Amino acid sequence: MSAHPPKLVLCVIDAMAPEMLQRAAESGAAPMLAQLMARGRYIPDCVSAFPSVTPVCAASIVTGATQEEHLIPGMNWYSRAESRYIEYGSSLRAAQRFGIARQLTDTVYNMNRAHLSPDTPTVFESLDDTGVRTAGTTYLMYRGRYRHEPQRDTPLTRFAASTLARHPVMGPRELFYADMFASRPTGCRSTLGMPGARDRHSGCVSSYLVEHDLFDFLLLSLPDNDWHSHRRGPEAQLISIAAADQQLARVMQAAGGIDEFLADHAIIVMADHSQALVTDTIDLQGELADLGVLQPSGGSAILGVLAGLGLTGAGRSGVEDGEEVAETAGHAHETARRATRVMDAEPRIAVCPSQRAAMVYALGPETRDAMRASVVTRATAIEGVDLIAWLARDAHDTPSEGVLCSPTRGELRFAPRDSPRTGEEARGGASPRTGKGGGELCDARGRVWHVDGALSALDAHIDSHGVLQTPSYPDALGRVWAALTCPTSGEVLLSAAPGYEFIDWGGAAHVGGGSHGSLHVSDSLAPLVLCGVDEPPERASNPSSGSPPAQWSIADVAPLVRSHFGLSSP
Numbered sequence: 001m002s003a004h005p006p007k008l009v010l011c012v013i014d015a016m017a018p019e020m021l022q023r024a025a026e027s028g029a030a031p032m033l034a035q036l037m038a039r040g041r042y043i044p045d046c047v048s049a050f051p052s053v054t055p056v057c058a059a060s061i062v063t064g065a066t067q068e069e070h071l072i073p074g075m076n077w078y079s080r081a082e083s084r085y086i087e088y089g090s091s092l093r094a095a096q097r098f099g100i101a102r103q104l105t106d107t108v109y110n111m112n113r114a115h116l117s118p119d120t121p122t123v124f125e126s127l128d129d130t131g132v133r134t135a136g137t138t139y140l141m142y143r144g145r146y147r148h149e150p151q152r153d154t155p156l157t158r159f160a161a162s163t164l165a166r167h168p169v170m171g172p173r174e175l176f177y178a179d180m181f182a183s184r185p186t187g188c189r190s191t192l193g194m195p196g197a198r199d200r201h202s203g204c205v206s207s208y209l210v211e212h213d214l215f216d217f218l219l220l221s222l223p224d225n226d227w228h229s230h231r232r233g234p235e236a237q238l239i240s241i242a243a244a245d246q247q248l249a250r251v252m253q254a255a256g257g258i259d260e261f262l263a264d265h266a267i268i269v270m271a272d273h274s275q276a277l278v279t280d281t282i283d284l285q286g287e288l289a290d291l292g293v294l295q296p297s298g299g300s301a302i303l304g305v306l307a308g309l310g311l312t313g314a315g316r317s318g319v320e321d322g323e324e325v326a327e328t329a330g331h332a333h334e335t336a337r338r339a340t341r342v343m344d345a346e347p348r349i350a351v352c353p354s355q356r357a358a359m360v361y362a363l364g365p366e367t368r369d370a371m372r373a374s375v376v377t378r379a380t381a382i383e384g385v386d387l388i389a390w391l392a393r394d395a396h397d398t399p400s401e402g403v404l405c406s407p408t409r410g411e412l413r414f415a416p417r418d419s420p421r422t423g424e425e426a427r428g429g430a431s432p433r434t435g436k437g438g439g440e441l442c443d444a445r446g447r448v449w450h451v452d453g454a455l456s457a458l459d460a461h462i463d464s465h466g467v468l469q470t471p472s473y474p475d476a477l478g479r480v481w482a483a484l485t486c487p488t489s490g491e492v493l494l495s496a497a498p499g500y501e502f503i504d505w506g507g508a509a510h511v512g513g514g515s516h517g518s519l520h521v522s523d524s525l526a527p528l529v530l531c532g533v534d535e536p537p538e539r540a541s542n543p544s545s546g547s548p549p550a551q552w553s554i555a556d557v558a559p560l561v562r563s564h565f566g567l568s569s570p
């Protein structure tokens with residue numbers, strides 16, 4: 001490692017699908033990305049988190065941890081500590097159900113300050129601690145070591161700063177977050193974080209930072225692709241990837257062009273997840289209504305005004321997935337009607353849709369196991385539910401194994417080899433068997449699992465190296481285990497079948513457009529382009545199996561960033 005590594009830009013293009021990136025590059029619609037793919041290394045199958053939604057993924061990207069450590073479990077989740085729902089902006093209507101002020105506070109402030117574990121440092125924090133000059137454009141995860149006061153430079157930002165965005169935040173050295181935070185004047189306006197105009201703000205700010213040599217590490221977030229793909233469908237990404245490419249060109253032009261830019265910058269381009277077409281919806285709140293579903297509380301008239309002004313996380317302030325969504329006609333009312341029937345009953349479960357994934361929480365600890373069984377039984381019969389997962393516990397309440405159930409393809413039980421369940425007994429080494437059976441299996445990321453039951457539940461097979469392959473559900477066991485053992489996750493996790501999306505608490509879904517969240521391959525793969533970044537030697541081969549190099553995960557990027565600057569990951 002040289003004393004002065006090149007500056008590094010981490011560019012996250014939200015929801016960019018590998019296939020669409022390839023088509024955009026090949027067709028000439030994305031010339032900058034095409035050049036970076038040609039000059040660097042292109043990895044088409046970097047695996048997302050599960051649920052494959054932006055808050056969970058963003059936390060993994062910036063920390064390098066998965067959610068059992070970073071603790072951000074979904075787009076919508078239930079806080080057992082506070083006995084309430086947390087909503088990060090599934091849709092404007094969902095935000096209104098929970099209260100715009102609460103949603104804004106949770107998304108802008110609490111996600112970084114209270115929800116993201118203090119034990120998983122972000123790359124900003126790691127680099128700030130060693131004096132590397134950090135910078136970030138509007139991104140859900142921004143936690144760093146520098147204090148930033150809310151902007152008060154226009155009547156609107158003064159209004160926001162006196163009502164909602166009152167508090168300072170801790171971010172990277174240079175932080176530009178919609179119109180709320182700006183560490184210096186750049187002349188760039190975020191137009192209230194309007195969807196479709198966010199990439200321009202990121203490009204404007206970033207080109208200013210390049211031109212004035214203001215960073216060593218920059219997180220350049222280009223979120224509009226996700227918004228566009230939600231509305232118009234994944235095929236339409238050709239247009240929004242081209243638009244993102246224009247912003248990349250603008251940033252590189254600030255250095256004099258791509259050659260001059262690459263002379264003293266390394267760049268990583270990636271997505272957090274992909275998107276799949278939505279044709280149908282699942283009304284989980286309605287389906288489970290008679291179990292006693294906790295209803296959202298909140299909603300405040302004065303804050304509706306701010307929503308209209310675009311000063312909320314949902315809709316206008318640069319927050320992923322808070323956009324106008326295709327309304328599912330009548331669903332909100334139907335859900336409300338069904339819910340009304342049980343409003344008087346004591347709520348016994350919390351239902352948390354995260355687009356194409358969902359979680360259900362049992363509210364009473366004493367009835368947890370019985371309630372989990374009831375939810376699983378019902379979920380098995382709901383059209384569009386592809387996989388159901390839950391955690392089995394031993395007599396001491398210690399997690400013993402995960403259970404993955406397909407309503408049509410059987411049930412698979414699994415646990416990592418290092419978990420209590422698999423101690424001496426599993427190390428005895430039953431040989432892996434195909435079909436039904438038990439034994440130890442290494443997966444495509446080199447992790448060893450004790451597996452028992454039907455591999456067909458995951459459309460899985462064992463390859464010629466003896467490695468468990470789950471092409472329909474990439475890194476299935478690792479991702480589901482992280483979700484199941486995350487202390488803030490629900491008791492039951494659901495993944496939607498291709499084409500289906502869970503209706504959010506505002507009654508909205510993206511029918512006719514795209515969405516994501518599931519364990520299925522269609523949402524779960526992201527492109528990763530490494531240009532000027534050294535790969536760690538351990539990626540050259542998979543030490544556990546002697547098979548090809550381990551599959552990449554979005555959680556592998558933070559360690560790459562740290563090692564670029566000579567730091568090891570915590």
Ligand SMILES: [Zn+2]
Pocket residue numbers: 015054226227230320321516
């Ligand atoms: Zn999205």
